[in-house]
Amino acid sequence: MATNGKVNGNGANGHAALPEWHSTPLAEIPKLWQLHADLNASFRTGIMWPLAKRKQELAAMARMMTENAELWAKAIYADLGKPEFQANLFEIGISHQAVTAIAELDEWTAPLKPDVHERHTEWSPTVYKVPKGVVLIISPWNYPLTLTMQPLVAALAAGNCALLKPSELAPSVSALMAELVPKYFDPGVVRLVNGGVKETTRLLELKWDHIFYTGNGAVGRIIAQAAARHLTPVTLELGGKSPVVIDPTGLDLNIVAKRILHGKLANAGQTCVAPDYILCPEASQKPLMAAMTKTMEEWFHETGGKALRSPHYGRIVNERHFRRVQGLVEKSKGEVVFGEKQTDPERYAMEPIVIKTDGEDDLMKEEIFGPVFPLITIKDVDDAINFIEDRDHPLSLYVFTKNDETKQKFLARTRSGGLVFNDTMEQLAVGLPFGGVGESGMGYTVGRAGYDQFTHLRASVDVPYDHEEAVSLRYPPYTEEKVNLSKLISRPEVPNVHA
Amino acid sequence: MATNGKVNGNGANGHAALPEWHSTPLAEIPKLHADLDASFRSGIMWPLAKRKQELAAMARMMTENAELWARAIYADLGKPEFQANLYEIGVSHQALTAIAQLDEWAAPAKPAVPERHAKWSPTVYKVPKGVVLIISPWNYPLTLTIQPLIAALAAGNCALIKPSELAPHFSALLADLVPKYFDPGVVRLVNGGVEETTRLLELKWDHIFYTGNGAVGRIIARAAAQHLTPITLELGGKSPVVIDPTGLDLDIVAKRILHGKLPNAGQTCVAPDYILCPEASQKPLMAAFTKTMEEWFHETGGKALRSPHYGRIVNERHFRRVQGLVERSKGEVVFGEKQTDPERYAIEPIAIKTDGEDDLMKEEIFGPVFPLITIKDVDDAINFIESRDHPLSLYVFTKNEETKQKFIARTRSGGLVFNDTMDQMGIGLPFGGVGESGMGYSVGRAGYEQFTHLRASVDVPDNDEEAVSFRYPPYTEEKVNLAKVLSRPEVPEVHA
Numbered sequence: 001m002a003t004n005g006k007v008n009g010n011g012a013n014g015h016a017a018l019p020e021w022h023s024t025p026l027a028e029i030p031k032l033w034q035l036h037a038d039l040n041a042s043f044r045t046g047i048m049w050p051l052a053k054r055k056q057e058l059a060a061m062a063r064m065m066t067e068n069a070e071l072w073a074k075a076i077y078a079d080l081g082k083p084e085f086q087a088n089l090f091e092i093g094i095s096h097q098a099v100t101a102i103a104e105l106d107e108w109t110a111p112l113k114p115d116v117h118e119r120h121t122e123w124s125p126t127v128y129k130v131p132k133g134v135v136l137i138i139s140p141w142n143y144p145l146t147l148t149m150q151p152l153v154a155a156l157a158a159g160n161c162a163l164l165k166p167s168e169l170a171p172s173v174s175a176l177m178a179e180l181v182p183k184y185f186d187p188g189v190v191r192l193v194n195g196g197v198k199e200t201t202r203l204l205e206l207k208w209d210h211i212f213y214t215g216n217g218a219v220g221r222i223i224a225q226a227a228a229r230h231l232t233p234v235t236l237e238l239g240g241k242s243p244v245v246i247d248p249t250g251l252d253l254n255i256v257a258k259r260i261l262h263g264k265l266a267n268a269g270q271t272c273v274a275p276d277y278i279l280c281p282e283a284s285q286k287p288l289m290a291a292m293t294k295t296m297e298e299w300f301h302e303t304g305g306k307a308l309r310s311p312h313y314g315r316i317v318n319e320r321h322f323r324r325v326q327g328l329v330e331k332s333k334g335e336v337v338f339g340e341k342q343t344d345p346e347r348y349a350m351e352p353i354v355i356k357t358d359g360e361d362d363l364m365k366e367e368i369f370g371p372v373f374p375l376i377t378i379k380d381v382d383d384a385i386n387f388i389e390d391r392d393h394p395l396s397l398y399v400f401t402k403n404d405e406t407k408q409k410f411l412a413r414t415r416s417g418g419l420v421f422n423d424t425m426e427q428l429a430v431g432l433p434f435g436g437v438g439e440s441g442m443g444y445t446v447g448r449a450g451y452d453q454f455t456h457l458r459a460s461v462d463v464p465y466d467h468e469e470a471v472s473l474r475y476p477p478y479t480e481e482k483v484n485l486s487k488l489i490s491r492p493e494v495p496n497v498h499a
Numbered sequence: 500m501a502t503n504g505k506v507n508g509n510g511a512n513g514h515a516a517l518p519e520w521h522s523t524p525l526a527e528i529p530k531l532h533a534d535l536d537a538s539f540r541s542g543i544m545w546p547l548a549k550r551k552q553e554l555a556a557m558a559r560m561m562t563e564n565a566e567l568w569a570r571a572i573y574a575d576l577g578k579p580e581f582q583a584n585l586y587e588i589g590v591s592h593q594a595l596t597a598i599a600q601l602d603e604w605a606a607p608a609k610p611a612v613p614e615r616h617a618k619w620s621p622t623v624y625k626v627p628k629g630v631v632l633i634i635s636p637w638n639y640p641l642t643l644t645i646q647p648l649i650a651a652l653a654a655g656n657c658a659l660i661k662p663s664e665l666a667p668h669f670s671a672l673l674a675d676l677v678p679k680y681f682d683p684g685v686v687r688l689v690n691g692g693v694e695e696t697t698r699l700l701e702l703k704w705d706h707i708f709y710t711g712n713g714a715v716g717r718i719i720a721r722a723a724a725q726h727l728t729p730i731t732l733e734l735g736g737k738s739p740v741v742i743d744p745t746g747l748d749l750d751i752v753a754k755r756i757l758h759g760k761l762p763n764a765g766q767t768c769v770a771p772d773y774i775l776c777p778e779a780s781q782k783p784l785m786a787a788f789t790k791t792m793e794e795w796f797h798e799t800g801g802k803a804l805r806s807p808h809y810g811r812i813v814n815e816r817h818f819r820r821v822q823g824l825v826e827r828s829k830g831e832v833v834f835g836e837k838q839t840d841p842e843r844y845a846i847e848p849i850a851i852k853t854d855g856e857d858d859l860m861k862e863e864i865f866g867p868v869f870p871l872i873t874i875k876d877v878d879d880a881i882n883f884i885e886s887r888d889h890p891l892s893l894y895v896f897t898k899n900e901e902t903k904q905k906f907i908a909r910t911r912s913g914g915l916v917f918n919d920t921m922d923q924m925g926i927g928l929p930f931g932g933v934g935e936s937g938m939g940y941s942v943g944r945a946g947y948e949q950f951t952h953l954r955a956s957v958d959v960p961d962n963d964e965e966a967v968s969f970r971y972p973p974y975t976e977e978k979v980n981l982a983k984v985l986s987r988p989e990v991p992e993v994h995a
Contacts, residue, residue, distance in 0.1 A: 044885065049908050052994065059993040066987040085974035085982045093986035102991060120926045127928055128907060209934065221724055228720030231713060231734070233938040236727065255964050262970060299972040312972035389540065411624060412545050416954070419624070423959035426967070430616045432623055432955035438705065442729040449953060457945060458912070459928035463919035468751050471922065474758060476795040476808035478581035486581045490589035491562040495598060497555040498548065
């Protein structure tokens with residue numbers, strides 16, 4: 001059911017209506033300070049110190065998602081036109097990560113007892129995993145449930161209290177979240193603020209113990225600068241143009257086409273790790289485009305091989321982004337080699353399309369975040385590597401190849417958040433650390449790596465009193481004997497090492 | 500041999516003169532950055548053997564020039580040779596540890612994943628970030644340049660180091676020796692002050708590691724934000740000492756506290772800054788301090804001021820700063836005395852009994868002065884500490900297990916040390932602050948990880964296509980129902 005994002009009072013199927021989105025009123029802005037102060041006071045009571053409490057909040061999070069799955073799917077559909085299948089798999093399915101965190105928590109939080117030199121083993125050398133304090137999580141509109149809950153899982157597992165600021169560009173989801181969060185979470189642990197630029201700016205004036213932001217590089221810089229004033233550490237999950245490289249020898253292009261389209265079509269290309277553009281040798285371009293057309297005919301056979309009006313395909317989030325992506329296509333100097341320039345302006349929907357062009361095209365100047373593939377000719381793998389390395393480090397790098405030497409080249413000579421061979425998108429499903437480098441971000445999310453972001457490693461020793469003789473070498477007076485000993489122990493034998 | 504830090508052309512004992520300090524011309528700075536970038540992209544530091552080679556060179560740079568380093572450090576800081584050896588040149592061990600551990604640190608991780616993904620070769624590669632900038636301070640100039648450099652090189656980065664202009668003999672020597680030991684495609688150096696540092700901060704680095712104070716830390720963080728550059732900040736603050744007296748041997752306690760304060764005349768990021776102590780134990784503790792001084796400085800009448808085993812304040816500005824704190828204090832001298840040697844910038848160790856509002860409690864002292872503050876009990880101490888910025892170190896002298904647990908659970912600090920001060924630094928645990936005391940870590944594997952990116956990778960076989968095709972349209976009713984089932988796990992019952 002197409003919608004411009006408005007939510008009606010009564011749901012279409014007689015289901016409960018979705019709540020209305022409200023910004024935290026400006027008049028209540030002073031209350032943002034109070035929220036922050038309350039969470040801080042709550043953290044300092046030690047409320048989240050016991051692991052059982054953390055597990056309880058994680059279980060509540062999982063139930064918030066599973067017990068309201070239909071409502072979440074409705075809200076996500078209202079905001080994004082995202083098919084229910086995708087909302088379940090890619091958003092509500094994040095509930096698994098909360099359950100994983102519960103199962104792994106004892107292991108993640110266990111203090112480390114590192115190996116140390118023999119003379120220090122009786123010092124009880126320990127590294128405690130401790131929470132940072134009160135954290136701010138700012139999430140985007142494209143996977144509004146996932147990208148709020150994923151960092152929240154990590155923050156809570158690590159024992160922090162958290163304030164959530166979901167996106168005003170996904171108002172149905174954010175309103176639903178504002179309603180459900182207080183029903184499931186302890187208000188001494190998780191609170192939520194809705195709003196736009198004004199409210200976010202106000203929040204950024206406060207001192208947080210960590211800020212986790214998912215979004216774009218421009219706002220990422222604003223967040224980092226605000227955090228700098230308070231020496232607040234940040235995690236930035238940003239984006240960029242994630243390339244696909246085709247190294248054709250031995251590839252089954254039918255499978256390749258599916259695996260590339262799968263990454264692009266989900267959420268109509270509005271995924272931080274969507275394959276953005278394709279680098280392909282000339283001779284393989286026509287066969288690849290033919291395979292992609294064949295895939296479309298399979299997947300969208302109900303609608304004549306076109307995605308535009310299929311219920312299995314999403315749309316662009318709003319008018320602004322719709323015009324943005326449409327503009328990129330119109331300004332492009334390239335030639336359409338797959339799909340067609342067709343849109344449904346009422347629904348902000350765009351038919352998937354591939355445009356053959358070059359590195360200077362407007363399509364190559366920004367992250368597309370839409371169902372449009374620039375297709376760029378490369379001579380070979382080395383050419384592709386140079387192309388990629390001349391540009392900002394992407395969040396994901398997708399390489400289709402059967403050649404182990406090619407794989408090694410990409411591993412050693414490129415930089416990217418993640419490196420995926422022979423598929424797109426799926427690295428997120430496996431639980432590995434997920435994070436960017438350079439323009440694509442800093443820090444990690446998912447699993448233990450996400451937990452580590454929100455944790456401080458607090459090193460500790462306990463020096464026994466009966467060690468006093470051993471440690472007293474360090475005291476004055478520095479006799480000649482002590483000085484000579486100090487020379488000896490500070491100048492180890494250096495091994496011979498040859499490159 | 501006392502000196503105001505000037506170095507004569509010919510060393511006193513006929514040794515080679517120390518090199519002169521020069522700042523790097525501003526115009527050279529972008530070129531150094533571009534050269535290192537191009538060098539990194541050539542893959543020069545990808546092979547582990549190359550990294551080990553550079554680390555070995557680093558260790559030899561320290562051990563083969565130990566006398567020169569000690570002289571330069573003495574010229575800049577008046578630091579006794581014993582301290583220079585143990586606390587600075589001894590960092591050469593960390594380079595060797597890195598060589599020995601590198602294969603393990605750098606090995607790709609093969610994490611356990613659900614069975615259906617096990618055929619996807621799930622791997623986490625440890626990869627370098629690129630070209631990093633290391634800015635180091637004057638107080639442990641060798642240690643605090645070399646320690647992050649070890650981590651950076653072990654992780655496969657190229658590095659530009661910017662040592663402190665307030666330790667000019669050291670920085671000049673470093674500028675002289677770095678090109679003789681390191682591959683210029685891997686490590687370069689810039690000397691200079693605010694202007695040169697500002698120029699450096701305009702460039703885009705792949706990581707910046709800064710050790711110093713919170714004011715400059717904020718400047719670094721803001722500059723890094725312009726380029727989305729990740730940072731490590733090793734800052735400071737006021738590291739408290741808490742006395743929980745029951746069962747304590749105050750003679751040992753006194754030694755262990757003074758041991759943390761006296762090296763480098765209190766100018767250590769983890770020096771115990773102030774003491775929280777119940778009233779009844781203060782006189783005995785101060786008496787034990789005095790007794791310790793009489794032991795350690797028996798050659799100079801129980802006073803440190805003119806002892807060759809004691810350092811001095813780095814320069815006039817800081818000397819006047821610390822002196823000013825003492826003079827403005829409303830408190831009462833309870834150990835040592837207000838005595839200084841202005842020609843040498845030396846200050847006699849002193850403890851001043853006062854309260855939390857005193858000027859002595861407004862900034863990190865970074866000098867041989869202890870505020871002594873009365874607390875009722877451990878809970879009182881915890882409240883005092885928690886109402887202030889998170890310190891880099893928290894030192895608690897106690898024999899009580901419950902007290903230890905309280906400090907673990909109810910305070911925040913970079914590190915937490917029981918029954919000693921300072922020496923947590925020597926054993927290889929991760930070292931880093933929280934809040935005002937910093938972010939990120941130094942030393943060992945934790946330091947290595949600061950300069951490393953975890954690059955996750957999968958390789959999805961063609962013959963998995965049937966399994967993965969669940970995700971493709973059309974989303975039949977069957978697929979949608981299965982998606983619902985798959986996305987709604989059983990949530991375990993959990994009770995707090």
